[in-house]
Amino acid sequence: MHNKANGIETETEGGVFPELSRGIIDDRVAWREESSNGITQAGIGRNNLQTNLIRGEHFFDRNLNLGSVFGLQRIFDASGDASKKEVFEDGALEISYNKNYLSSLKNIHAPKFNLWGGMSFNLPGSVSATVSATKSSTGEVVDLGSTTLNLDQNSFYVNLKDQLEASDSLLDRRSTWNIDVDIDATYANGLNINLEDFSENITMIDALDVGSGYRGDVSANTFTYNNVSWADSFDTGRIYRGRGGTDTLVLDDISKSDILEFNGSSVNQLGQSAAGGAALGEQAFYGGTVFDVLNLNNGDELYLQGIETISCEDGDIRIRANMSDSTKEQWNLQAMDVSGAWRFNRGSSDVVMVSLDSGIGDIAGNADDIDDEIDHVVNKTSKNTCALAKDRDHGHHSMSVMGARHDSQGIAGIAPGSQMWAYQVWDPGFHGAIEDAKADRESHERLVFQNGASWSLEGRWGPSGNTDSITEEQMMESLAETEDYGFFSVAAGNDWSRDGVSTYNLAHFQTDFGNIASVGAVQFTATDEIDNITNVTDTQIAGYSNQGDDLTLSAPTDSRAVNGDGDIRDFGGTSCANPNVAGVAALVWSENTSLSGSDVRDLLTYSAMDLGAAGRDDAFGHGMVNAEAAVRRSHALAENYELASFYTNDQFLA
Template structure:
């Protein structure tokens, strides 16, 4: 089991960031009376003179815990610390000072020591053992279909040993590593008992994750909230031989989040999503998924100062808004989490702007001033993925294309924006810049010039993979050289801007069997984005382009790490907050399609010429490097997955277009970089929790 709690600075031994105050079922504590007692006693004649003036701070002298202050503080608030606003990254003393309204300078940490008697007694301080696994800061409020983390007391099991005696009478001892655990939930309104889990676990792992998917409903009388008492029992044996080690119970509040309709879910264009405070009875949880395009979340009648926390940090500000912070796990992926002062929790994906009543907060990272004009990155939600990474040296982008043309001296002509490329073959013999354009889409540097490449920090290799008559080495040789060059655990994303059957044999440079052998060998570390073909154009005519993809792209049906990529066109484009977005999309008329089309990606993209000028690159030749760049971002986030798993993530997180589900026009839909990278992040950060949801069911 994965330990997902962390120690907070300022907590004492045995305390964790889960520490909270609990006396009633709702874990509420009021400090006013307790601290008024402490402050209203007359001063002692024996305390240190420096303490006569409370503004000078407090001493840590060992006897200070017996010394009261001379007057009651001018202001004491009657606040409650409860699970809805509990900040798990705050030290215990800070929580107390906030709840009581006491001046932090006057707070004595010795008051927290055990054995000190106050009248009336201070409330119980305990560690909460059953918490929301999302990690969003609300320990005991859980979204329906979420998960719980249960902490076990490892000291209760360290003495467990199995004693055995061999045939010579020699005794040996082996520590037991497994106990039975039974977890149930009782609806506190109806009394219904639900079995959540009966299993065998290793208690020395410290925590147990419990999947609530399809087990509990957040419905009570006139509300989308329901309270459950969670009971945990660990034991060995059965019947009269049963030995119980731990038995405890804690309440949780289950919430059904609102997440449907035009106010909560967007599409591939820019959308305006809406938050309204409808009160806790209807539901204090929201899930917003902007999907593609530049999306706003409008928070009606909410000021930025009403934000209690954003991604684990107190409040929200523009300077740190794009930072990932602590992401919330839910539905097999991760979300930005925003908590409001009214107790509402908002989960966000694909949202670029938060519009409050007093200001607008931009969540997009400030990476490249040229990206505003790139509709293709906006429709794929690439700016949201750039919050996670911009590529990695551990992921190599390989261009299987025309390579580079001659610069006039026999060397390759390369623009500085892709100057980090390693060129591995001769220049092409027909002065083509096709490969150059593709590489600029994938990996041009973010330097404020030209275009913003999708994965500029990934390693970039280039081959002239054309035929011998074009100074090329063929597909099979390029794959073989890549296999020999990659080091250690490097992952490789190939973009193939090719059409037709020639790559199978590369005009007798290789056999189809040899190429297929390279495809098979590359699955653990390779992924291919291959152009579906422009069979409906006047240049590359294929009579069957409406029913099948072209040539080597057909291998997508035989190899799960190969993707055939169709070309998606935008209709009218318009600026949204200064960023060029599509207002509608359609499959390009010329693009191949059919039952073997995997995904679609944007065409008609700005690309770089050798001299640094811009050109409009179209065809599936533009779509496949756009998808390859996204694949490099996703793999850079989690290199523990293989090529087939990467494709599955891209498919399951894609935006569905056309008829519901797979269709022969759009395949599985439009690739979405942010949704895919969030799934990869979740699988890397906590695979056990993420895998409670499969790739085919997680929230994209």
Template sequence: MLEQPLLDSNFDQTSLDSLQSTVNTGSDLELTTHPSGVSALNEIGLDEGLLAHWENSDSLSMDSLAFADTLTIAEPLPISVSASTAADSLTGDVVGTFSTDNSWSQSTTSPSYLYGSLRADRFQVDLSQSLTVISGNGNVDYGRGLWDVLDLSNISTQSVIGWSPVESGGVLFDTGNGARVFDSLQLSNGSQILFEGLDSIQFADGAIDLSVDPNDSGFSSQWNLHMMGVHNAWRFTQGNSNVLVGVQDSGLGYNPYAGGFHPDLNAANMVYFSNNVVDEFFRSGSGPRLNSHGTGVQSIISAATNNGYGMSGINWNSTVFSIDVLDNNVGDMSLVQATQEMINYANSQGQRLVINMSLSSSGLNQGLEQLIATNQNNALFVIAAGNDNRHGISQPAALGQNYANVIAVGASWGTQDRFGNLTNPGDRISYLGGWGSNYGAGLSLMGPSEVLAARANSPSAGGTFDFESLFNGTSAAAPNVAGVASLVWSANPYLSATQVHQIMAETAFDLGPAGYDIGSGFGFVNADAAVRRALAIAVTSGSTPSAQTSFMAELAEVIDFLSPAKTEALGTAEPAVAEMDWAAIVAGLVEQFTTPALQNNFGGNEDLGDAILTFSTESTVGLVEHTIDRSWAQRSTAEVTREHAQALEEFVAQLSLSDVLTPEFDFVA
């Protein structure tokens, strides 16, 4: 715990104590020595720049949904054809023959495609084309008042007879890299325009503003958000409680005489161990540090947004779990311990987990690798590639070569380097004789660096809080990508971690040679396209993302895979069963049918070991009793046998047959 003299009078010690007891899953948190091997960890951030003056840009906006009220036909026009019938590599299903009329057949016409750059683009449409598909790809110039614009200034809004924005259904379309949900305009001449990633539509008599502009004073300077299209993706999600974001770093700057944490971090939306979260501003073996690395990293992901102050975070709403793993100070955790704590907490809350690691280690951490390998459904690791300006990415990012739930992130420039020299947006950062982003096998995505971030200064530097305009290294690129990943998962929590990675890879803006290359991976992250892809998968699978019902969906999928007929025919469970999140399923059952006391007991007490969850249901043959234990989370395919299938199948059957059924659960040691 923090010593009382360090606490501000308004800092709720009782809440901290309660939090620790809730989050603590059995680890020794009062560490007096750091676990071996962690001294080799290094944050991947470099020298810090001075805070630049922020410019503000105001834009006139028209509510895109309200615009529908002005149309002759406000609802989407029915199009009685199917979408592309290309196989969907994520779901294994055929994308097509949907039960919605909001689809377009790629076989009935030859669309005209218009693709944008990472800069501000103006798209002019040939209205003689029956179908035009436009893809904006982020806009690094947005903060300077230059927008990605669909230019329809030669026609008026009266020419629009059909307007279907994504918020009211949109139109499903596959451009070749995965079906996504597009906004749609239908014009009186019979032509249709599908589009994504645009900031505005300009008509002769008005304009529709399609972006989300929070009122934070620094937002216009956050070119990184604009270049990733985050301001477009915010139309659909700003993050939610389905996702937990973990930040493993140096901890957070804390000053009891200046309000506690940085004022632009939302402390009410954070969980942490009170004796671990504070950045000591001291690196064992190297001495004092002037700034809090962890504060800058976390602010990129989740700075308090739309509060009229400071900067905007990528994810406004998801809970952030911050753990100090750097600098080898008393109370710091190892990567393995921190990762396990985050996984345990996410499972207890029924959440998906995105972990940001803006750090490198001197060698392979086998314990961490094991956790990555066994949590490929529910945990996504976003890790900085390193700043050595060399071929070969750092550990643990290099684990991305072997595991699809690891995203190794390189760093890209915006429009200029730290010295003001003009650069090509998206290019890998490389300073002659200085730092540069590592590249090589396993590199997956590029994210922006040298960006605006919150800064907490050490007590020796006054203990003040402010901002810096050039937070850099792949340390800055990784949280940009992690923040986008958390939005994608918020949009569709039914996705697995590997699917989130695949979506982000498929929808990235290609850099360098066509396709994947070791210099830039799959390309520069595109938030808007990735979120639209996640929404499309939710539509085609018929799912309605919900934290309360997701475990039942997984349970139904288990029953389908493990039906007695299939089990008998195969002799064992199908391979996909091994990928089921058994821990989340059991946690969901506990949450749905037990008391809060039992829920807390199950979620936070490791003393239960392999405690058995016993539930009873009434059937036509009398009382039926079933058991599920914690080890389900570790079961292999071969171990998931008909016994488990029948237990779950019986349980679900009883739930379906009785409106008054009240399963009774108990824990057996």
């Protein structure tokens, strides 16, 4: 059955979770006070009761380990998943302390500095924690470093990347480590006073995440979990990463009743998020990004990205966002994992998608000249009166790929919740259109520019008929001013060139500016239907798509688009690939507006799916854009920047 709300068509299936507000976890969110950024969220849905309970610690001697006396625990897996004392290898720890207690002790023990006249004041000092780990089975000691504590907060993090190994042997993929914390105050005169010592055990887990059984590709994939396989029977962790297509995790011999929790809630409690799909709940922070967490009654813990369906012995559980029958035919959405990104958002009014293209066509006999799918477009220039429909419709097609709102029978754009502005770029020129958008932008708005049009004249940056008015230097100055709030997705060009991207639009500026991406076109060579959803089984770079060392990444072409008369067709060329990237960029920025334009490009390139030769290559660039992976990284940086930034944008797991 299909339902329609807020212009978005939804579907109901037997495996869809019952309706439940995403706010179900609001009473279980731990907050941290950040001195520079106000209040930020430390861990989604984590109970941090020990932070409050140890406020009574000042009644006891400073060296008393309250955890050993009252059973309180202060050293946890920082991921925020259900197993607080079990840490995936390369994870992180969160260690709690009582900021008021430590501040009081620091002041009590502070040396006095005496002034003339008998006046005195405490010497300034700082409080730091030194952390070490001892492996229970071997006695191996690892120094985990020291950190200066922020006494405006009640906890700090320790990055375990490349620090503690989980495996004791080939057949024992778990190990116990004793974590020792030594907290000292150091004063301006060099005096060092111990304020507190405590230690607790944690278990490191060597979570399996390598090989074809755990990582997917751009096509649909099926992963199988089997808890009786001899190879998997000595660990309790798995990391499954789907990469494009409708990916399914099959739980062999597991029924729904064998699932303890999904993202912190039982299966019969889970509902739909506001954006659609399974509620995000308690996402696990790991490797600089966030994962869905599936906890089984047998103790196994599974981290998931890019998984649309969990298949149990007694039926399927769909976690992807809602898709209508017409949406299921849009191969570009499946290939880029857009339905997974939609669980987080479908765009926002804080992000404006700016089309530097052929604008809105002036269609004879059509009073509106624009289809209802994109009637939220604000036209900023005169309409395009070109007699050739393919040129007149070009900008309309691009904008529908980015943001069509979907009326059940038409198409779904990637970020329908974002604003759109249309420029018929030959009137003001590239420079004039960009300057106009910059002037119209509100301070909180982020601009995602889509550039599919090109200019074959020298002096092409100025308006038509006045081609010498804007120099290359002026154009570059205009672009440089957008780095904090602008991102450009630009067609690489359709010139069959292997020597670089087009010089007749903004694509070649990707070399000069970190917030500009040149985009090549990926075609499908075969498809398959899975649950009535069109999935690609193979892809290739389009022969006409310009290639070279200045190609940033690639995206689907031949995507469904709509013109001003409501006619739906396949829109081709790199002209189609670049609005696909622009739509994904709008989702990334809608999740986290604190990102810069260069950050957005980083997230898109380093989460892209590798195609062609291993690593970056001149045909595909960094690979094909993956919406869910990029949005998950954006989400992690927004929710807990300190923890997520243990990994840089070119390191995070995606």
